[in-house]
Amino acid sequence: QVQLVESGGGLVQAGGSLRLSCAASGLTISIINYVMGWFRQPPGKEREFVASLSLIADTTRYADSVRGRFTVSADNAKNTVYLQMNGLRPEDGAIYYCAARRSTYTSTTADDYAYWGQGTQVTVSS
Numbered sequence: 001q002v003q004l005v006e007s008g009g010g011l012v013q014a015g016g017s018l019r020l021s022c023a024a025s026g027l028t029i030s031i032i033n034y035v036m037g038w039f040r041q042p043p044g045k046e047r048e049f050v051a052s053l054s055l056i057a058d059t060t061r062y063a064d065s066v067r068g069r070f071t072v073s074a075d076n077a078k079n080t081v082y083l084q085m086n087g088l089r090p091e092d093g094a095i096y097y098c099a100a101r102r103s104t105y106t107s108t109t110a111d112d113y114a115y116w117g118q119g120t121q122v123t124v125s126s
Contacts, residue, residue: 002026002115004098004120011115012088015023022098022117031074031094032056035101036071036081037113040094047097049108051083061106066092088124095119 008019020038024031037052051072052061060072069087074080081098099113107113 002100004100004115004117006096006098006117006120009096010105010121011123011124011125014090014124014126016088017086018088018122020098020120020122022081022083024079024081024100028059030076031079031081031100033102033104034054035103035106035113036072036074037099037101038081038083039097039099039110039113040092041119042091042094044094045094047110049110050096052106052108053081054104055106056104059106061108062121063108073098075082085122088122090124090126093122093124096122 001113003025005023023055032055041047053072063101073083096118100115101113
């Protein structure tokens with residue numbers, strides 16, 4: 001059973017930074033064989049793609065709204081994925097979810113990801 005546990009959310013002022021972590025366990029093989037994604041769901045809105053990472057393909061993808069401000073990375077030895085968020089804006093406030101897809105190809109579609117964490121709240125004050 002794959003488990004993803006996010007941490008690192010919190011309250012930050014606009015312009016500040018946060019680093020989210022996603023610890024993966026229960027994988028039959030390392031996260032290197034998965035596409036790891038970050039999605040977010042703002043209040044009253046649908047879940048949206050933020051970033052994804054394929055270690056084996058060495059590719060990353062970002063939503064236009066976060067490109068240049070957010071960075072996705074991973075520590076394969078720790079089976080942990082990170083989302084470094086800089087220059088946070090009030091509109092970045094949301095529940096952030098980590099997701100895993102058993103594939104080498106990144107995807108921006110939530111339905112392509114089979115495994116999800118419980119989410120971590122990020123609030124950005126203006």
